[in-house]
Amino acid sequence: MILAIDIGGTKFSMAIFDGDRMVRRESRATHAEGGREWMVQQIAGIAGAWRGEYPLERCGIGFGGPVNFAAQRVVLSTHVGGWQDFDLCGFVRDAAGVPAVMDNDANVGAIGEAEFGAGRGYSPLFYMTLSTGIGGGIWQDGRLLRGADSYGGEIGHLTLRPDGPECLCGARGCLERMCCGLWLERDYGKSARELMQDAAFVRGYVVDLAQGLKAAIMLLNPARIVIGGGIAKAGDRLFLPLREELRRQITNWSAARIDVVPAELGDDSVLYGALSLARNPR
Ligand SMILES: [Zn+2]
Numbered sequence: 001m002i003l004a005i006d007i008g009g010t011k012f013s014m015a016i017f018d019g020d021r022m023v024r025r026e027s028r029a030t031h032a033e034g035g036r037e038w039m040v041q042q043i044a045g046i047a048g049a050w051r052g053e054y055p056l057e058r059c060g061i062g063f064g065g066p067v068n069f070a071a072q073r074v075v076l077s078t079h080v081g082g083w084q085d086f087d088l089c090g091f092v093r094d095a096a097g098v099p100a101v102m103d104n105d106a107n108v109g110a111i112g113e114a115e116f117g118a119g120r121g122y123s124p125l126f127y128m129t130l131s132t133g134i135g136g137g138i139w140q141d142g143r144l145l146r147g148a149d150s151y152g153g154e155i156g157h158l159t160l161r162p163d164g165p166e167c168l169c170g171a172r173g174c175l176e177r178m179c180c181g182l183w184l185e186r187d188y189g190k191s192a193r194e195l196m197q198d199a200a201f202v203r204g205y206v207v208d209l210a211q212g213l214k215a216a217i218m219l220l221n222p223a224r225i226v227i228g229g230g231i232a233k234a235g236d237r238l239f240l241p242l243r244e245e246l247r248r249q250i251t252n253w254s255a256a257r258i259d260v261v262p263a264e265l266g267d268d269s270v271l272y273g274a275l276s277l278a279r280n281p282r
Contacts, residue, residue, distance in 0.1 A: 159172070
């Protein structure tokens with residue numbers, strides 16, 4: 001059996017898979033002040049209980065921040081303190097008693113949707129997580145395209161507005177700064193879920209969002225774009241105006257398809273991807 005862990009900006013989830021079937025799942029809100037210390041203690045508690053109940057073989061992890069895949073180290077988290085250069089795999093190996101492999105959550109979500117969700121049969125596939133933050137994963141011919149240093153696909157920090165507000169990354173006007181859940185709430189005093197109910201707001205919002213996705217379409221000509229994360233749950237309220245705006249922004253001579261759909265696995269894209277990554281680290 002395989003242990004899957006999804007560490008996000010506002011919550012973390014853990015699951016047990018028996019073959020392709022999820023047989024156990026636990027999700028908890030993160031405790032921002034508790035930082036890394038608090039979260040790894042929670043993970044150790046759950047993993048410690050489960051290792052006595054299930055014959056675990058391996059563990060896969062999706063982490064909500066940049067990961068150096070070759071070195072298997074967390075680079076940092078911009079949302080929760082204390083993660084810099086943390087050996088998360090080593091920690092989980094000790095807590096769960098099985099070898100672990102990790103990548104950033106957008107890459108792992110891309111694997112999940114490519115193998116089990118809305119991306120099945122589509123290559124290249126671009127996956128974007130639209131949640132507390134914004135991340136991206138590029139999937140082609142059965143594997144991830146991570147780039148030379150594991151920083152490929154970081155669509156969240158494309159610049160939309162060079163003179164825009166400062167992003168947590170230090171640059172200005174990034175796609176993440178303009179469109180992610182964390183900043184929507186800070187800028188507008190309402191949750192992304194509430195804002196997505198407001199058609200007038202969404203019409204403006206998709207202009208920024210489409211600018212980011214346009215870059216992925218022009219660079220990669222993906223067979224499909226799958227968007228996961230909490231904001232993607234708005235469904236047609238978001239996706240209909242988004243597709244319309246993309247059609248408007250993308251140059252006429254490009255016959256690149258505009259196939260943008262919500263994730264099929266909902267909150268579990270990363271958990272399914274972690275299952276696949278644990279079986280076949282690639
Ligand atoms: Zn940024």
